Amino acid sequence: MEAHHLLREKRTSEIEAILAKYPPERKRSAIMPLLYLAQEEYGYCSPEAMREVAEILDLDPTEVKSIVGFYTMFFEHPVGKYVIDVCDDLPCALRGADQFVSHCERKLGIRAGQTTPDGKFTLRTVMCIAACDRAPVIQVNRVYHYDMTEEAFDRLVDALANENGTGEAPNEQKQGLDVL
Amino acid sequence: MGGYYGSKNKTMEQHVLLRDVDVPNIREIDVYLAHDGYAAWRKALTTMKPDDVIAVVKDSGLRGRGGAGFPTGVKWGFIPKDVFPRYVVVNGDESEAGTFKDHQIIDGNPHQLIEGILLTCYAVQANVAYVYLRGEFYEPAKTLQRAIDEAYARGFVGKNVLGSGFDVDIHIHLGAGAYICGEETALLSSLEGQLGQPRLRPPFPAVQGLYAKPTVINNVETLANVPPIVLHGAQWYRQFGTEKSPGTKIFCVSGRVKRPGNYELPLGKYTIRELIEMAGGTIDNRPVKGVLPAGSSAPILPASALDTKLDYESLQAAGSILGSASFVILDDTVNIVWAARKMVRFFKHESCGKCTPCREGTYWGLRLYDKILSGHGTREDIDMIAEVASQMSGKCFCLLGEFATSPMLSTIKHFREEYEAFIAAHQGGRRNGYDDELIREGVIDEAGNLIVGHVGQKTAHHL
Numbered sequence: 001m002e003a004h005h006l007l008r009e010k011r012t013s014e015i016e017a018i019l020a021k022y023p024p025e026r027k028r029s030a031i032m033p034l035l036y037l038a039q040e041e042y043g044y045c046s047p048e049a050m051r052e053v054a055e056i057l058d059l060d061p062t063e064v065k066s067i068v069g070f071y072t073m074f075f076e077h078p079v080g081k082y083v084i085d086v087c088d089d090l091p092c093a094l095r096g097a098d099q100f101v102s103h104c105e106r107k108l109g110i111r112a113g114q115t116t117p118d119g120k121f122t123l124r125t126v127m128c129i130a131a132c133d134r135a136p137v138i139q140v141n142r143v144y145h146y147d148m149t150e151e152a153f154d155r156l157v158d159a160l161a162n163e164n165g166t167g168e169a170p171n172e173q174k175q176g177l178d179v180l
Numbered sequence: 181m182g183g184y185y186g187s188k189n190k191t192m193e194q195h196v197l198l199r200d201v202d203v204p205n206i207r208e209i210d211v212y213l214a215h216d217g218y219a220a221w222r223k224a225l226t227t228m229k230p231d232d233v234i235a236v237v238k239d240s241g242l243r244g245r246g247g248a249g250f251p252t253g254v255k256w257g258f259i260p261k262d263v264f265p266r267y268v269v270v271n272g273d274e275s276e277a278g279t280f281k282d283h284q285i286i287d288g289n290p291h292q293l294i295e296g297i298l299l300t301c302y303a304v305q306a307n308v309a310y311v312y313l314r315g316e317f318y319e320p321a322k323t324l325q326r327a328i329d330e331a332y333a334r335g336f337v338g339k340n341v342l343g344s345g346f347d348v349d350i351h352i353h354l355g356a357g358a359y360i361c362g363e364e365t366a367l368l369s370s371l372e373g374q375l376g377q378p379r380l381r382p383p384f385p386a387v388q389g390l391y392a393k394p395t396v397i398n399n400v401e402t403l404a405n406v407p408p409i410v411l412h413g414a415q416w417y418r419q420f421g422t423e424k425s426p427g428t429k430i431f432c433v434s435g436r437v438k439r440p441g442n443y444e445l446p447l448g449k450y451t452i453r454e455l456i457e458m459a460g461g462t463i464d465n466r467p468v469k470g471v472l473p474a475g476s477s478a479p480i481l482p483a484s485a486l487d488t489k490l491d492y493e494s495l496q497a498a499g500s501i502l503g504s505a506s507f508v509i510l511d512d513t514v515n516i517v518w519a520a521r522k523m524v525r526f527f528k529h530e531s532c533g534k535c536t537p538c539r540e541g542t543y544w545g546l547r548l549y550d551k552i553l554s555g556h557g558t559r560e561d562i563d564m565i566a567e568v569a570s571q572m573s574g575k576c577f578c579l580l581g582e583f584a585t586s587p588m589l590s591t592i593k594h595f596r597e598e599y600e601a602f603i604a605a606h607q608g609g610r611r612n613g614y615d616d617e618l619i620r621e622g623v624i625d626e627a628g629n630l631i632v633g634h635v636g637q638k639t640a641h642h643l
């Protein structure tokens with residue numbers, strides 16, 4: 001299997017389901033859902049991932065690259081297996097989010113914006129994620145965790161770090177996503 | 181299905197929108213059906229013409245809940261005759277800081293949204309609807325997708341719905357982290373696979389929207405109002421609210437209160453003070469310093485405005501806007517300079533970069549706040565901030581740039597002495613409680629020195 005056909009070989013039916021949502025002559029609309037799919041398969045929006053999406057949509061790879069660069073949820077560089085987004089926008093910060101981010105940094109031994117050396121965790125701060133009444137609030141690979149405490153964060157990170165040697169993430173923290 | 185999100189604050193005998201507060205598991209289709217679910221849809225398909233649906237929504241006086249408050253039925257009426265296909269696009273970008281109402285509707289009462297979408301499609305004779313959800317709504321999107329699938333299975337969505345001959349499909353489209361995509365023209369660009377940047381209006385989406393076709397675009401909460409209006413009628417709806425602001429509205433309360441959450445209330449019935457009381461009052465019962473009625477985008481109101489009624493006109497008369505009704509409460513423990521900087525940082529981060537006044541203005545605005553908050557500010561910097569904001573006013577391509585000026589101008593207007601006191605107390609880069617976040621954002625180094633030429637905070641964008 002050629003590397004740059006990874007998506008088309010492995011996710012054929014999902015690609016078709018995505019393309020079917022939009023008028024055939026407007027298939028460019030599928031760029032964002034396809035990038036999510038590619039990111040899942042390749043780990044990030046690598047040059048190969050973007051080239052493959054470009055080929056599916058008959059676009060120039062530079063156009064795909066500009067879309068990737070525009071949004072915060074497409075990664076232009078490799079990220080950890082678990083991307084932890086902590087909201088430190090004003091409403092959350094009024095309920096202790098800044099101190100909470102500092103704790104997350106200490107626990108993971110990295111600064112926000114960095115990835116742990118073992119490639120397991122990326123920590124980011126993000127703007128409001130529409131759950132301010134449940135602050136501090138985080139997302140781990142797009143899954144919400146509300147009403148966080150330092151203890152709850154430590155438990156979560158420890159569980160994800162160990163994964164009982166099965167390679168399986170606990171509970172709902174798996175990467176595999178449905179087509180949306 | 182994603183976990184249920186939402187606050188269960190009982191504020192009405194029977195909620196119109198947050199019916200998940202009254203009815204457990206109304207997110208399940210059978211429960212929804214047992215509580216008038218899809219009755220409006222049946223009623224419309226069997227007894228009403230499309231124009232009748234537009235008429236009842238017009239008569240109800242429903243105004244858009246996405247921020248601008250434009251009358252919904254009037255907007256639907258702008259769709260030109262004889263141009264097909266048409267589209268309905270649902271705005272579920274919900275990215276204004278402090279806003280989390282659509283989140284609860286999608287998670288807690290998804291079928292009412294779906295029914296609203298269907299009624300809108302019928303009203304304007306659109307056969308396809310796209311629901312644009314912010315990318316972070318991955319879990320709510322799964323809940324909504326499951327609900328849509330159920331609605332297809334029961335024949336409420338799809339080909340020849342309920343034997344009416346009307347075909348309608350609903351698709352979810354996930355964004356990927358960009359506040360500007362909540363602006364309707366940027367949203368349409370994003371949905372078309374282009375950069376999510378605003379377009380010139382006119383043409384308005386009703387005339388040339390998605391794929392240059394007539395398009396109705398409405399907020400999630402707006403559309404959740406439509407089924408009860410169609411089922412019970414405009415007069416029924418008008419028992420709630422005021423003449424100019426009819427109906428109920430979800431108020432998102434966050435910040436320094438004991439019970440932050442969503443509170444659905446009739447418009448114009450209560451005051452800001454009463455809303456704060458419903459939310460348990462302030463933490464430790466501290467005095468309120470100020471209130472942001474629409475997140476970062478609306479001018480702050482000082483404590484003297486607490487008796488303002490909660491409706492579009494009253495908030496405007498008080499010098500702010502109702503917007504998305506995301507009430508962020510600040511008490512007297514909050515440093516106004518720090519709070520203003522958070523908001524300016526938001527706009528600096530979210531400026532789409534298309535036009536210079538906004539891109540440069542938010543950049544320089546943030547730099548000035550960095551300077552002050554890190555203890556290097558002077559009194560002249562306050563005037564400079566006001567100057568930067570005034571230079572932006574009226575010159576930005578879209579409203580985001582305009583919004584960005586309000587935290588700067590309104591906090592200086594109401595709290596200038598506090599700026600001055602902070603600057604005086606923190607002369608010479610004296611360390612203060614903000615070191616950690618300023619270091620994290622690359623504003624100062626470990627020794628407290630301003631980092632020259634820093635580019636604002638290291639954010640998700642740098643990954």
Ligand SMILES: Cc1cc2nc3c(=O)[nH]c(=O)nc-3n(C[C@H](O)[C@H](O)[C@H](O)COP(=O)(O)O)c2cc1C
Pocket residue numbers: 243244245246247248249250252271272273274275276359360361362363364365397398399400402403578579580
């Ligand atoms: C910068 C900016 C951000 C916006 N964000 C949102 C949003 O997140 N959700 C929303 O429904 N409307 C948002 N709007 C308003 C939309 O442009 C539009 O007015 C709305 O979707 C119309 O729907 P409505 O009439 O039902 O309110 C935003 C507007 C601007 C200028």
Ligand code: SF4
Pocket residue numbers: 360378530531532533534535536538539576577578579580581582
């Ligand atoms: S005002 Fe800001 S967000 Fe709007 S188009 Fe200009 S740069 Fe983009």
Ligand code: FES
Pocket residue numbers: 087088089090091092093127128129130131132133135137277278279
């Ligand atoms: S400010 Fe953190 S979720 Fe809204």
